Amino acid sequence: MYVAVKGGERAIDAAHEWLADERRGAPDVAELSISQIREQLSLAVNRVMAEGSLYDPDLAALAIKQARGDMIEAIFLIRAYRTTLPRFGVSAPIDTGAMRCDRRISATFKDLPGGQILGPTFDYTHRLLDFALMADGAVSPEVKEGGPTDAVPLPHVTEFLDREGLLQPEPEDNTPPRDLTREPLDFPADRPLKLQALARGDEGFVLSMAYSTQRGYARNHPFVGELRIGRVAVSMDIPELGFAIDLGEITVSECETVNQFTGSKTEPPQFTRGYGLVFGQSERKAISMALVDRALRWEELGEDNVGAPAQDAEFVLSHSDNVQATGFLEHIKLPHYVDFQSELELIRRLRAEAMMASTGPREAAE
Amino acid sequence: MSYNFAYLDEQTKRMIRRAILKGVAIPGYQVPFASREMPMPYGWGTGGVQVSAACLTPDDVFKVIDQGADDTTNAVSIRRFFEKTAGVAVTEKTTEATVIQTRHRIPETPLSADQILVYQVPIPEPLRFLEPRETETRKMHGLEEYGLMHVKLYEDIARHGEIATAYAYPVKVEDRYVMDPSPIPKFDNPKLESPALQLFGAGREQRIYALPPYTKVFSLDFEDYPFDPSKAAHPCALCGAEDSYLDEVIVDDAGGRMFVCSDTDYCASRRETGEAA
Amino acid sequence: MTPLLQVRNIEKRYGVRIGCADVSFDLYPGEVLGIVGESGSGKSTLLNCLAGHLSPDRGEVIFDTRVDGPRDVRQMPEAERRLLSRTDWAFVHQNPRDGLRMRVSAGGNVGERLMAVGARHYGDIRQTAGDWLTKVEIDTARMDDRPSAFSGGMQQRLQIARNLVTGPRLIFMDEPTGGLDVSVQARLLDLLRGLVRRMGLSAIIVTHDLAVVRLLADRLMVMKSGHVVETGLTDQVLDDPQHAYTQLLVSSVLQV
Numbered sequence: 001m002y003v004a005v006k007g008g009e010r011a012i013d014a015a016h017e018w019l020a021d022e023r024r025g026a027p028d029v030a031e032l033s034i035s036q037i038r039e040q041l042s043l044a045v046n047r048v049m050a051e052g053s054l055y056d057p058d059l060a061a062l063a064i065k066q067a068r069g070d071m072i073e074a075i076f077l078i079r080a081y082r083t084t085l086p087r088f089g090v091s092a093p094i095d096t097g098a099m100r101c102d103r104r105i106s107a108t109f110k111d112l113p114g115g116q117i118l119g120p121t122f123d124y125t126h127r128l129l130d131f132a133l134m135a136d137g138a139v140s141p142e143v144k145e146g147g148p149t150d151a152v153p154l155p156h157v158t159e160f161l162d163r164e165g166l167l168q169p170e171p172e173d174n175t176p177p178r179d180l181t182r183e184p185l186d187f188p189a190d191r192p193l194k195l196q197a198l199a200r201g202d203e204g205f206v207l208s209m210a211y212s213t214q215r216g217y218a219r220n221h222p223f224v225g226e227l228r229i230g231r232v233a234v235s236m237d238i239p240e241l242g243f244a245i246d247l248g249e250i251t252v253s254e255c256e257t258v259n260q261f262t263g264s265k266t267e268p269p270q271f272t273r274g275y276g277l278v279f280g281q282s283e284r285k286a287i288s289m290a291l292v293d294r295a296l297r298w299e300e301l302g303e304d305n306v307g308a309p310a311q312d313a314e315f316v317l318s319h320s321d322n323v324q325a326t327g328f329l330e331h332i333k334l335p336h337y338v339d340f341q342s343e344l345e346l347i348r349r350l351r352a353e354a355m356m357a358s359t360g361p362r363e364a365a366e
Numbered sequence: 367m368s369y370n371f372a373y374l375d376e377q378t379k380r381m382i383r384r385a386i387l388k389g390v391a392i393p394g395y396q397v398p399f400a401s402r403e404m405p406m407p408y409g410w411g412t413g414g415v416q417v418s419a420a421c422l423t424p425d426d427v428f429k430v431i432d433q434g435a436d437d438t439t440n441a442v443s444i445r446r447f448f449e450k451t452a453g454v455a456v457t458e459k460t461t462e463a464t465v466i467q468t469r470h471r472i473p474e475t476p477l478s479a480d481q482i483l484v485y486q487v488p489i490p491e492p493l494r495f496l497e498p499r500e501t502e503t504r505k506m507h508g509l510e511e512y513g514l515m516h517v518k519l520y521e522d523i524a525r526h527g528e529i530a531t532a533y534a535y536p537v538k539v540e541d542r543y544v545m546d547p548s549p550i551p552k553f554d555n556p557k558l559e560s561p562a563l564q565l566f567g568a569g570r571e572q573r574i575y576a577l578p579p580y581t582k583v584f585s586l587d588f589e590d591y592p593f594d595p596s597k598a599a600h601p602c603a604l605c606g607a608e609d610s611y612l613d614e615v616i617v618d619d620a621g622g623r624m625f626v627c628s629d630t631d632y633c634a635s636r637r638e639t640g641e642a643a
Numbered sequence: 644m645t646p647l648l649q650v651r652n653i654e655k656r657y658g659v660r661i662g663c664a665d666v667s668f669d670l671y672p673g674e675v676l677g678i679v680g681e682s683g684s685g686k687s688t689l690l691n692c693l694a695g696h697l698s699p700d701r702g703e704v705i706f707d708t709r710v711d712g713p714r715d716v717r718q719m720p721e722a723e724r725r726l727l728s729r730t731d732w733a734f735v736h737q738n739p740r741d742g743l744r745m746r747v748s749a750g751g752n753v754g755e756r757l758m759a760v761g762a763r764h765y766g767d768i769r770q771t772a773g774d775w776l777t778k779v780e781i782d783t784a785r786m787d788d789r790p791s792a793f794s795g796g797m798q799q800r801l802q803i804a805r806n807l808v809t810g811p812r813l814i815f816m817d818e819p820t821g822g823l824d825v826s827v828q829a830r831l832l833d834l835l836r837g838l839v840r841r842m843g844l845s846a847i848i849v850t851h852d853l854a855v856v857r858l859l860a861d862r863l864m865v866m867k868s869g870h871v872v873e874t875g876l877t878d879q880v881l882d883d884p885q886h887a888y889t890q891l892l893v894s895s896v897l898q899v
Contacts, residue, residue: 008442079403084369184398184572187501314499324570327408331488334410334440337613338433338470338628342532342551344614345598350526509722513729513759517744517751520758523765524748524787588765 023068037061046251046280047071051322052078053181053200055250055279072202076323083181090176092244094232096254096277098153101230103281106157108223108258114154119229120281157226158256161271167258168270168301187314194296194313198289199278201320207284209310209320210291218295218308221260222274229253229281253278255286259294261301272301292316372419372452378402382420382574386565389576394539395507396490396573404569411444412569414467414486421465421482421565422448427455429463434471434611434628441469460631470533472554474610474632477562479579485548487568490575492536492546512544515586523591535593538584545575547583553597553611558583600625605636645707647672647813647845648693653702655692661869662688666702668864668874672812675839675846677860677877679853679892685869686849687817693847694734694815695724706731706813729759733806737818739798742805743790749776749801750786756809775804779834796827800834807838814839816848820855832858853892857881865889 024031038045038061048060052075060078067073103119106112118124161167177192185197198206213219231251235244255276261269274294276286295310297303305311319325370376385399404412422428428448432441436458444467445456457463460475469486477483493503496514506512515536522530535552539545547558548566558564564577577583585593601608603624610632612625627633646669655662663685670676678686691697693704695716704716709731716724728734736742743752753772754762762768773783779800781793790798799819806814819835820828836859839846848859856863856877863880865873865888873886884890 008437008439009446012439012442076403076407080405083403084373084375086375181400183400186398314501318500323403324408327410327412328488328570329409330407331409334469335433335438336470336549338551338611339533339549341612341614341628342553342597346530346532348598350528350530353527509725511725511759513755516758516763517747517755520754520765520768521747521751524750524769587763588768589763590766 023066032065034058034061034065037064043281044069044071044074046282047203047285048074048078050279050282050285051075051200051202052082054078054082072322072326076326079323089236091234091236091247094234094250094252096228096232096252097156099228099230099232099252099254101154101228102251103229103283104154104226105228106224106226108225109157109160112157112160121283154228156256158258158273161225161258166271168261168272170273185317187317189313189317191293191297191300194317195275195277195289195293197317197320198276198292201289202322202325203282203285203288205320205322205325206288206292209295209316210288212308213291213295213310218298218306218311220274220291220294222257222291222294223259224287225256225258225273227253227255227283227287229283251280253281253283253286255283255290257287257290257294272297369451371424372422372448372454373405374402374416374419378416379420382416385574386417386420386576389565389574390563390578392543393577393581394537394543394545394575396568396575398572399574401569401572406443406447408570409488410440411467411469411486413567413571413574414469414484414569415444415447415567416569417484417565417567417574418448418465418467419452421484422452422454424452424454426464427457427462428452429457429460429466430468431466431471431473431629431631432469433613434473435630437630458631459635460629470549470551471611471628472550472557472560474607474627474629475635476557477560479561481562483560483562483564485550485564485566487546487548487566487571487573490546490566490568490571490573492534492544507543510542512538515544516588519586519588519591523588529587529591529593536586538586539577540582541584544586545577545583551597551611552585552593553595555583555585555593556595598625602627602633605633607633607636644671645713646670647674647707648847649703649705649713650693651703651705653689653692653699653704655688655697655699661685662697663692663866663869666871668871670813670845670847672845673843674862675844675848675860677856677863678847678849678866679851679856679863680866681851681892684866686866688869689866690815690817690847690849694732695728696734729756730809731812733809733811733814735799735802735806735814735816735819737821739790739795739802742802743798745791746789748787748789749781749793752790752801752805753808756805760809771808772804775808776801778838779804780830794827795823796831799823799831803835803838807842807844810842812845814844814846816846816850818850818852819848820850820852828855835859853881865892 038057041064044064045057045060048063048071049055049057052060059081063074063077067077101117103121104114104117106116158167162169180193180196229251231249233246233249235246237244257274258271259274261272272294274290276289276293278286278289292310296313296316298305298311309315382399385397388397389395401413401416404415406412406415428445430436430441430445432438435441448454449456460466460473463481465482465484466473467484467486472483491503493506493515496518497503497506519529522528531552533551534546534549535555537545537547537555537558547555558577559582561579563579566575587593597611600612602610602612604626607627610627610629613628614623614625616623648670651667653666654664666689678689680686688697692699705713706716707713734742750769750772753775754768757768757771773786776783776786781797781800790801793801820831823831832855839859848856850856860877863875863877864871865880865886867888873880873884873889880889881893884893
């Protein structure tokens with residue numbers, strides 16, 4: 001006698017126990033501490049903060065630990081936590097002009113006021129495995145020159161172009177932007193909404209979209225006008241006090257691209273820009289975001305829609321969120337036997353009818 | 367650390383309730399809502415969970431089914447979530463439940479006016495696979511331009527000799543909105559006309575829609591190819607029911623199979639009360 | 644007699660450039676109007692403004708509706724305008740790919756407009772679709788094939804069938820013979836002329852091909868740089884052109 005499968009509850013409990021055990025790994029290896037992850041896997045922490053949309057390095061490190069290093073899982077943990085947090089208010093826009101930069105480079109000018117600051121970058125490292133890091137207790141060399149303490153506010157590179165009128169000005173707009181986390185995504189999306197979606201979009205997705213524009217799918221000739229990474233103050237108006245106070249500092253990466261623009265009959269040629277801003281040191285993401293932002297602006301700038309994926313706001317925004325994407329992708333692991341059963345019956349019937357139709361006459365002849 | 371009753375904060379629940387009320391006021395219309403990140407993945411019932419969270423009161427008795435069964439892993443997981451966060455009583459009995467969250471089935475036991483059935487919906491837009499653009503499909507709904515939907519059914523008949531849609535079979539609600547009933551088998555479509563309130567939640571796609579009690583629900587078809595909710599003609603191997611939707615179970619290596627009720631509560635109750643043949 | 648369509652002072656600009664300006668005319672039931680001019684003359688812009696694909700900057704497009712009589716189409720709510728464009732109006736694109744659903748069978752393509760206005764009997768829809776395929780000289784055995792398997796001429800004939808199946812009163816055509824071989828063009832023109840006469844259709848045909856209007860149009864409108872430079876009966880305009888530009892157009896054709 002057949003008995004339907006039971007035991008879902010027990011299976012789940014057992015799976016969770018096993019998962020906890022796997023997460024810990026071999027017990028004779030020391031357990032990772034949150035501060036180790038925060039300090040030594042800081043770029044992973046940055047990515048989780050950026051795509052989780054929550055600036056909290058400790059919680060991001062915890063999420064990475066709990067997720068066994070699965071970044072999207074860690075981002076998901078942060079998102080699920082974030083959504084339960086009460087909202088006290090809205091901070092003032094951060095002033096990236098006042099950023100204390102650890103890194104600041106421009107690809108458009110050889111030298112500029114404040115200078116190029118290379119900062120802690122992989123850019124000119126040779127990608128050779130450093131076996132010294134395999135040895136326990138390796139001590140990093142001291143920073144001899146530069147270093148965070150030297151940082152002072154630097155002017156934005158685009159300001160120089162702005163002053164000459166070479167760069168299309170962005171209209172000042174103080175309407176509060178729509179909030180992607182509190183309102184349903186709605187089309188057509190305005191630029192603030194697009195930028196929000198890109199800022200928390202999957203790094204890999206945004207990178208690929210940006211890359212596609214470079215390869216000719218809505219090419220827009222970007223130059224990195226400026227990439228800057230550093231600390232900015234976050235301040236908030238406190239109604240009871242009647243003025244803004246600084247709540248603390250966050251590290252962000254900001255990228256402004258300068259893009260070619262042919263001009264039109266009414267407007268002389270000008271450069272246009274794309275913009276990227278991401279939590280933490282996440283420069284790949286910031287540059288990608290700026291390229292995709294620029295590609296999405298085709299309509300506003302009167303360019304042709306060449307049908308490239310990166311120009312299609314509905315496509316880009318609907319598919320950039322990795323928490324949504326992974327959930328929907330992985331849900332096909334859930335049982336679908338009811339739907340499958342109905343397809344099975346349909347296919348059997350259609351096949352039977354087709355067989356009947358093809359074998360029918362022969363049978364009649366026999 | 368403790369969470370609010372039924373996990374979501376009251377402001378979020380109010381926002382969801384407003385969407386539900388709007389959905390009830392315009393049957394079959396997809397109301398956008400600001401879906402929250404839930405502690406389970408998108409695509410795993412977050413829409414249904416948010417709708418349930420907004421509906422549950424401490425006195426409710428909650429039931430969760432997935433593919434008709436109370437014991438499948440995701441049903442267990444969601445039931446536990448509300449046991450933990452809302453402390454509500456749970457049941458596997460359709461007749462005892464006041465709120466039933468479901469994925470892909472409507473219970474066989476007829477529902478009553480004091481019950482709410484909450485569906486988990488993956489893709490709420492019935493026109494999505496004919497027209498991928500949200501801006502365009504919203505216009506089609508707004509202007510009631512549903513010719514394309516029938517073109518799809520026409521093509522089915524031209525190619526296969528019948529309408530080859532076996533689940534998520536599109537319906538027209540109160541002669542106005544074309545609606546996706548979620549991926550229930552078409553066998554369940556007649557049960558969409560019900561005394562119970564039916565709510566549909568799509569978390570990832572940020573949509574809620576509703577069928578108020580006794581709403582007219584018409585499964586799209588042609589006059590000469592009428593909608594046919596029939597299923598494979600087998601009785602349940604366990605309870606003998608001939609009127610219930612069946613799962614096919616492979617029982618041995620030789621391809622032997624049997625058919626059993628997908629609604630586990632229905633099957634078990636029939637066996638308990640001796641209705642089994 | 645009330646004109647079927649009254650066009651008043653239509654103007655469309657692209658920035659400072661004029662698409663078309665100061666265009667006015669009346670079209671009477673059963674009449675075929677040809678709009679000719681070289682590419683860039685504004686004839687396609689005008690057609691798209693009239694058919695509602697482009698929004699003109701000013702002017703009126705007054706259509707004699709069945710129920711309410713003459714109404715400015717531009718003032719109609721979108722729902723009404725879209726209903727009009729799939730019942731009483733038809734639009735034949737130069738490229739059949741723009742006017743057909745390439746992944747839907749020929750029968751489905753013709754049936755779509757019927758289903759859009761409420762036809763719900765599969766057998767009847769199929770019957771009507773079959774009749775129309777026959778009328779446009781497509782073998783009904785090809786009914787369940789997709790248009791991608793059709794030749795260019797067949798695709799264009801299918802597009803015409805798809806448009807005419809709901810018995811429209813006004814048909815807009817944008818270079819309907821554009822991408823076709825000369826021999827295929829002749830057959831299509833012949834077919835179009837027959838259909839237009841038999842159904843008593845009113846039509847506005849945009850083309851750069853004077854042979855097309857000679858065969859189909861009762862009246863001609865010659866456009867240059869967005870403006871109408873000459874109008875009149877087709878034979879009159881072609882045989883005795885008054886405007887220098889028309890003379891040039893006609894003579895360049897005669898040279899061929």
